[in-house]
Amino acid sequence: MSQLQRIAIAPSQLQNQQISLTKEQQHYLGRVLRLREGDRFIAMDGRGKWWLAQLATEQAQVLEPLTVLTELPVSITLMVALPKGNAFDEVVRCCTELGVACIAPVLSDRTLLKPSPQKLERWRRIATEAAEQSERSFVPTILEPVAFNAVTANVTTQRYICEARGEYPHLKNVINPASTEMIIATGPEGGWTEKEIENAIAAGFQPVSLGRRILRAVTAPVVALTLISASCEV
Amino acid sequence: MSQLQRIAIAPSQLQNQQISLTKEQQHYLGRVLRLREGDRFIAMDGRGKWWLAQLATEQAQVLEPLTVLTELPVSITLMVALPKGNAFDEVVRCCTELGVACIAPVLSDRTLLKPSPQKLERWRRIATEAAEQSERSFVPTILEPVAFNAVTANVTTQRYICEARGEYPHLKNVINPASTEMIIATGPEGGWTEKEIENAIAAGFQPVSLGRRILRAVTAPVVALTLISASCEV
Structure with a gap:
């Protein structure tokens, strides 16, 4: 089991396997969680959908969808x-x-x-x-x-x-x-x-x-x- | 603070400062909680009213009403x-x-x-x-x-x-x-x-x-x- 950080995204932020990150999310991932470019994290839409993503500068690349049964939607x-x-x-x-x-x-x-x-x-x-x-x-x-x-x-x-x-x-x-x-x-x-x-x-x-x-x-x-x-x- | 047992009663069980106990309550007080005649316990009506009561055989005598702010209604x-x-x-x-x-x-x-x-x-x-x-x-x-x-x-x-x-x-x-x-x-x-x-x-x-x-x-x-x-x- 990997110790991946996760953030919630709005469905509209995901297009063509790319997640456009808000300024606040960039700050949170970079400054609070201390992730760097290329690091992986989890994006969740709060409606039961989860993705493994890889951080770029102002966006992130979706690597694969995740199946999650025991995690909270929040x-x-x-x-x-x-x-x-x-x-x-x-x-x-x-x-x-x-x-x-x-x-x-x-x-x-x-x-x-x-x-x-x-x-x-x-x-x-x-x-x-x-x-x-x-x-x-x-x-x-x-x-x-x-x-x-x-x-x-x-x-x-x-x-x-x-x-x-x-x-x-x-x-x-x-x-x-x-x-x-x-x-x-x-x-x-x-x-x-x-x-x-x-x-x-x-x-x-x-x-x-x-x-x-x-x-x-x-x-x-x-x-x-x-x-x-x-x-x-x- | 006293370690008094408590039971819930229906409002209709209380008349003239006397609580008529159901067979089940008598069993619970006597057999499960091991109270004897003369022992005191708390009766609550589940609507925020509490009384200090004294056990007789098939009924109990209300001794005084109690003020309770931090106890659950159940x-x-x-x-x-x-x-x-x-x-x-x-x-x-x-x-x-x-x-x-x-x-x-x-x-x-x-x-x-x-x-x-x-x-x-x-x-x-x-x-x-x-x-x-x-x-x-x-x-x-x-x-x-x-x-x-x-x-x-x-x-x-x-x-x-x-x-x-x-x-x-x-x-x-x-x-x-x-x-x-x-x-x-x-x-x-x-x-x-x-x-x-x-x-x-x-x-x-x-x-x-x-x-x-x-x-x-x-x-x-x-x-x-x-x-x-x-x-x-x-």
């Missing part, structure tokens, strides 16, 4: 504030089982500890094993840890930030089941700071609730993924 | 085939956070190991801590481990059994959001045996799927609880 990027100790292992394992496409470990105001490169290696190994065990077609991408504020600046996809306190709508009530891409952020033990929530809202994140009880930092991503996958999977 | 009993090692700790912790009312560890054909009394003590301690941390009003009941086949005989509530293989409907599509009581069973690593599924169906369990990917035994209960609570909580 590409979910999970931004998780890093919990203490080894708790992130379990987040990676569970969320891989639940169909996540990309996990971005984030450093928040309440979790500043930068993990070692060995940890990143470990999470990628866990993701690979969990993808196999859960019979997925692809291994999710685990990005290098980034500061939460750095990430919020550059996104235009549908995006949510989970917050336990405050009168926010329940995630289940705001998900658009027809979405092809989605970003969801869950906080550290103790929650996001007020400033982080404000910044996230300014960057277009919608604050949402996961229910009336206070969830641990390791439970929240699993709950969020479950709700999104149940909404989007037929 | 009383969920989770039957979990015991996983190996300490993995059940995490199931108890997560499912308590998610609002479960009662957890029944079950011995299945593929998990015959009977846990020690120390383990049961440990799970009850974990449930108490998790209930406090998640700001619940009540601590879920952890029953003594029982054989799966023994449990299936005596239930008449709405009930589901999760099974990864086979073409079963998704749990999200079969939950009745107005239910006040529900039983859900999740299997061991390797899944239920065919015979167990057959027996469960004969006992009125509806087999359901939790999605297209294969979940670990420790992830499935968390996913099931998330889906039920999201369906039933307003």
Whole structure:
């Protein structure tokens, strides 16, 4: 099983086996995922069609269609504030089982500890094993840890930030089941700071609730993924 | 916070501060939960009303109404085939956070190991801590481990059994959001045996799927609880 990154494309972007990439997709593939010309990735149209593609500069060449039965029709990027100790292992394992496409470990105001490169290696190994065990077609991408504020600046996809306190709508009530891409952020033990929530809202994140009880930092991503996958999977 | 058991009652069962108990409720309180005359429990009507009640023989006396903000309107009993090692700790912790009312560890054909009394003590301690941390009003009941086949005989509530293989409907599509009581069973690593599924169906369990990917035994209960609570909580 290959560890290929994937992006969602609009059906209109594909013509004659060529995918014309938007500026944003070029940025995402090149800067965020660090792919170079000639690297391969997966393009999906969110309606069950998947293609193996090869990156050129402003476009990509379709190499072959892919048959996918166990993947979600939506590409979910999970931004998780890093919990203490080894708790992130379990987040990676569970969320891989639940169909996540990309996990971005984030450093928040309440979790500043930068993990070692060995940890990143470990999470990628866990993701690979969990993808196999859960019979997925692809291994999710685990990005290098980034500061939460750095990430919020550059996104235009549908995006949510989970917050336990405050009168926010329940995630289940705001998900658009027809979405092809989605970003969801869950906080550290103790929650996001007020400033982080404000910044996230300014960057277009919608604050949402996961229910009336206070969830641990390791439970929240699993709950969020479950709700999104149940909404989007037929 | 007290570790009180709870049952759902129909509004018509309550008259003049007296709850007339059905034969089934008497059996459940006396035989399953092992309450005696004079013991206290919680009665809930599934519409947000809760009462502290005291057991008599065929009825119960209402002692006082309770204010509850963080509890689910449905009383969920989770039957979990015991996983190996300490993995059940995490199931108890997560499912308590998610609002479960009662957890029944079950011995299945593929998990015959009977846990020690120390383990049961440990799970009850974990449930108490998790209930406090998640700001619940009540601590879920952890029953003594029982054989799966023994449990299936005596239930008449709405009930589901999760099974990864086979073409079963998704749990999200079969939950009745107005239910006040529900039983859900999740299997061991390797899944239920065919015979167990057959027996469960004969006992009125509806087999359901939790999605297209294969979940670990420790992830499935968390996913099931998330889906039920999201369906039933307003």
